[in-house]
Structures are given as structure tokens and as C-alpha cells.
Amino acid sequence: MHPFARRVSAIAPFEVMEVLGLARELEHGGADVIHLEVGEPDFATPEPVREAARRAVCDAPMTYTSGIGLIELREAIARWYHDIFRVTVDVDRIVVTTGSSAALLLALGACVNSGDRVLMGDPAYPCNRNFARLFDAEPILVPTDSGSAYQLTADQIRVRATPDTSAVIVASPANPTGTLVADDAWDGLIAACDSIGATLIVDEIYQGLVYGRSPHTVLAHTDQVVVVNSFSKYFQMTGWRVGWLVVPPGWTRHIETLAQNLFICPPTPSQHAAVAALSPECAPILDARRREFANRRDVLLRELPRTGLVVDAVPDGAFYVYADTRAIADDSFAMVRDLLSAQGVALTPGRDFGDHAPDTHVRIAYTQPVPRLLEAIQRIVRWRSETG
């Protein structure tokens, strides 16, 4: 056999998988574990979506769709941009994908050569750096802090750029911090990417999950951007694996050729289901759930100070809080394991999100109902009093 490719050792497993493994062992032994480590909504897929899926599973062959997805889904997405954001996105620029994973792979596959550099903030979604490594490119993790709400700044992009920097990845709302790019920062980010000749890729997969403000899209500012989106989070369709890209004018036929070769097409039943996710029938269900997330966030931000965990940038979106652990632990990685073993609370260690101060942070996902969140707070307080 040939030895493994270099990327195999460069791409590390997620630390959270170890947490999950330990959690399952504890549960197997009868423990009650509160799962705040998982980046998945705890709601069922909305019933109109499920009904559409059941209808799609019919007597006709379940054939491939076009490589860029069902036209009715692409049209529904275009309408949705118009109706929700008052932004006109030509349906030709919309590419349905097998979740945002395939969207990111296509986006980077279209613009990153081996040896190139890809700029991204640190902390960030762990797969971003690994998609760069997939293509033998180098992810450049730029440390961010609460001063910019843990978002990459235009100045950082200019300072860290090199001639072989081919892409910049920004996420708003972001994982793990839940923070947004400030409205007045977008034009600077766009100009900075333009000035260094890099493609701006914006991850908007938590777009609808914002609290105390309206959802936003970078497409209101420019069409010279690649937008990654998904039905997983706001539409609560994680396991279905459907997402989409919005690409700059003129890109679609190139992306379509890549998509045909790499994926053939996104899963057909899931695409039919996703059409219903954008229907007026679903809107009130999704908004009620968004309000529930908002309420959980408020409870968590109110109660967390009792634990000693510190949140220093307002998490206005997604369903995550990124908390500083320094007041209660020397090493957040050890803390996560100990808190899980001793109290049955599962968090995600900062290490999963980058190299910048990872051992002083944890991510808390509020993908559990309020009573469970309050119970988790109690347990962390108890853990602290017992270990401190």
C-alpha cells in the first residue's frame, strides 16, 4: 500500500468526539449527562418539511437531480432572499449542495491551489482549516479577540495577506462565539479582500438565528462574494444534508462541473423536503423556535456569571456561547473532561476551534431546554465549589 497522504496527519480529529465518547460511556453506566457540546438544534424537523419528504418518496424512480440542485428549490431560495432580505439574487447564482460541507468544498475547490494560503479568524469552525488542508493549502489562523467581537478585521486581512492568499473565510453569526460582523464592517472586509485579490467566502449558516436584531446577508453589500448557507441550523434539518452556495455572476457553470464530478447531486428526497422549509407554513414554526433559542441565550447569559465563566463578546446569534474559563480552571481541556466525569455536563473544549488561547475557553451550545440549562449551571457551580 501507498503511505497515507500528508493531509491525513494534518487533519486532526475533533476533540469534541472524545468528549462525546466519554459522555456515552457515562450514560451507558447510568449517568445523566447534559449535552451542551453538540452543535445541533434539539427540535424535530418541522412537520411540513417531513410531510414533503414523505410525499417525495413515491412510485417514481428517485433519480439524480441536476448537479446544482432542483430548480424549484433554487427558485424558492431566490424568492426567500427577496422576501426576507429584499436582496435580488439571480437564481442562476444559487447552487444547492449536500449541506454546507459540500458548499465549502466547492467554494475552496474553485479558488484554492495547492500551496496557497487561506485566511480565517481564530477561533473558528474547525472544518474551515481542514478544507484548506484538503487541497494542500495552508490555513492561516489569525487570532481575534473581543475587541472585534472575535471577527477578522479588514486591517488584519491586509496585514496577513501574501501574494498566494487566495481566499478569506468569515462567518456571521460565527461558531464558536455566536458573534456577528458589525453592519459597518462589511464594506471594509469586502474592500480588503478585493485589494489583496482574494475571494471572500462568507459562512451564513446561522443566518436566521439572530436575537434582538434582523437577519442579515453580505449579499446586500456585494455580489463579489461566495456565500455558504445551510438548511441545518435555522431550518433544523442537520441530518438531511442540504445547503447552498450563492456564487458571483459567471461562476455557476464552473461550480456545476465541479459539483457533478464531486457529488453528482445533493440527496434528492432532502431537496424536496427543503423546498417546504422555505414555505409560509414553516415560517411561524421556525420563528417560535428562534424565540426559544433567544430565551435560552438570555437565561444562560444571566446565569453564567454564577459559575465564574466569562463571556466577553455579545453572542447575538447561532446557539453558542464562547466562555473564558480562566477564573475557574487552569486548562479548559482538562476542565471539560473533569466536569463531564464529575458532574455530567458536556462542553466543547476551545482546542477544537484553533490555536489562539484554546486552553482558556469552552463552547457552550444552548441546544437544551431552559430547565436543563439551569441544571447545568447548578452542576458547574457545584463542580467549582468541590474542585476549588
Next chain:
Amino acid sequence: MHPFARRVSAIAPFEVMEVLGLARELEHGGADVIHLEVGEPDFATPEPVREAARRAVCDAPMTYTSGIGLIELREAIARWYHDIFRVTVDVDRIVVTTGSSAALLLALGACVNSGDRVLMGDPAYPCNRNFARLFDAEPILVPTDSGSAYQLTADQIRVRATPDTSAVIVASPANPTGTLVADDAWDGLIAACDSIGATLIVDEIYQGLVYGRSPHTVLAHTDQVVVVNSFSKYFQMTGWRVGWLVVPPGWTRHIETLAQNLFICPPTPSQHAAVAALSPECAPILDARRREFANRRDVLLRELPRTGLVVDAVPDGAFYVYADTRAIADDSFAMVRDLLSAQGVALTPGRDFGDHAPDTHVRIAYTQPVPRLLEAIQRIVRWRSETG
């Protein structure tokens, strides 16, 4: 914006897409087109599979599965290898994927560095060469002919190998030829790959679709091989996007890390459906359909000589015939377009499958019922008499 990556111009669109576009135009104008270009079974997904999918779409959140798939599906695949092939495959070596596309991406991602070479026969499945290009590797298309049933030989592998040859791709049954690797050729292929230090990747996605002989797996010969398989063809689940890999012992944790990062997981409803595809309930349905394919193949091989198209290697599997067009056309690419416009018969031009004599071959997919195949034969005979 950054310019497109080099792979974007290296990866060409499928010619068959142009055929399909023209066919749709003709149908829009009222023409009756016989579609023999499409690589998809014309049968509905078996009802027990659809029923399992409907059951899976329930009140519980449709969450991600493990990156390597549902354990019950992996176990069912392991049992299936035992029951059908009498081969023991440890469940730990089975990785469920988002169709064979994701399987190929993971297989090459695990062993191919940028700048490496990947050997494959010519003609072959067009995506094979493009997956190599995805990783900035060079696909080496080795011409094959009827002497080896259009299969790569051990000698060819040894002769064409270089120190940077990291993988060899073989398919049995093969697309576009429908031919199998001879039973006594496997050990030589395995030894040749071993001697040049390359990973052997065997595409078995048409495995159950063999006629007049028993299905076969390379896993009966070695565990030092990466097998790509799929629920698309034999199980008639194309649009569902579920496939699998069997990897050598010790590979799984590396493949799992790659899979988590690149795909998160295969589509969950499709995985639940696929479990039912392996159930005893489905077996008689699938076997009846296999016999229908066998019958279509026999009809086609019996009638094709009337058209002047020549099949010079026995297509014992898949649902394709690869035919030499030299007796009736100078250029198979022009012939495909003309035959479609004049007679409404859609074939796939040889150009999609490689560089070796592509303009003297077409692929005919027998994914239509016998009466339609006979009608297509009539039309080709008529086309020939009118153009000749």
C-alpha cells in the same frame, strides 16, 4: 476576486450533459426521445426501502449520524458480505458514505498528494480522472482494449508506474464497458499494485448487476485494497446518495476524521432507507430486476449487429454496452448529435470516458424496457440507411 484554481479548467463538463440538453429541447418541441444515455436504473426504489425512509421521518430530531454512518447500516453491510460472498469483513472496516462520489473522494484523499499520479484504464468512469485533478494529482489514462476486456492489466500497471504513482483505480463491472476483471487476473493486479507501492482502489458499484455468473468482490482475495460501493445501481437508490467504502485494517480512524471534516455524515434518512435495501424482503425484488437487465442485455447484443455497431468485449455486468461506431460513422461525437436530432435516440459519446479512441465509440445504457430498446435499434437502422 482571486482567479479560479487550476483544477477548474482541468475538469471538463460531461459531454453527455450537452446530449441531455439537446434531448430536452427536442422533447420540449414534441419529439419522442429514447434515453439510452443515462446511467440510472429506470426502476423505482424498492417499496421496503421507501417504507423504511417514511418510518425514519418521524417526530425525533433528524440528527447527524457518526461520520462513518449508522452502526446498524454498517453491520448490515458486513452481514451482506458474509451472506452473499462468504467473505468476512469486519464492521470496523466499513465506512458509509454520501454515495460512491464521497467514497472516491475519501479514498483518493487518503492516499494522493498534489503532484502524484493515479493510474486508471481508458475508457473509464469520467469522474475518476477528475477526482485525481481535484487533488492537483495527475490522472494517467492507460489505453485498454478488447484483449483484456478493457481492463487494466498487471503488466500495464508495472510498465506505467513511477515512484509518485500513489493509487490505481480498477472497476469491475466497469463503466462504460460492462466488462469484469477476470477471476484469475485479480491476484496479478493486487501483486502489481503492491510491487509499485500504490494503493489499489476497486470500484464495485455495479457488483450485483452481473449476468450468467455470480457476483464477486476483490475482498475475497485481499484486505489490502480500498473498495468503493454504492446503493445507487443494484439497489436502485441513485438520488438517495448512499454508498460505502471497505478500507484496509487500521485505516478507519483516519478515514473517519477526513469524513467528519468533509461531509459531517451521509444523509440520515437515506441511511435508514439503505438498511432496508439489504433486508431479505428486498432480495426477490432486486433479483427480478437483475433478470430484467439480463434480458435487455441479451436482446441488445442479439439485435445490435443489425445496426452496424460492434461490441468486441462481452459486457457481463452493469447496464452498459460500449460499441464501436466505425462501420457506420466517422466520428461518434457527431453521430450522437445527429442520431439524436434525426431519430430521437440519445447515446453517450465515447469522449466522456477518456482519450483513447473516444471518437469511435458510444455507450448504450439499457435502462429502458425491451420495446424501447427494439424501437431504438429500428431507429438506428433507419438513421444509417438515411445517412449512408
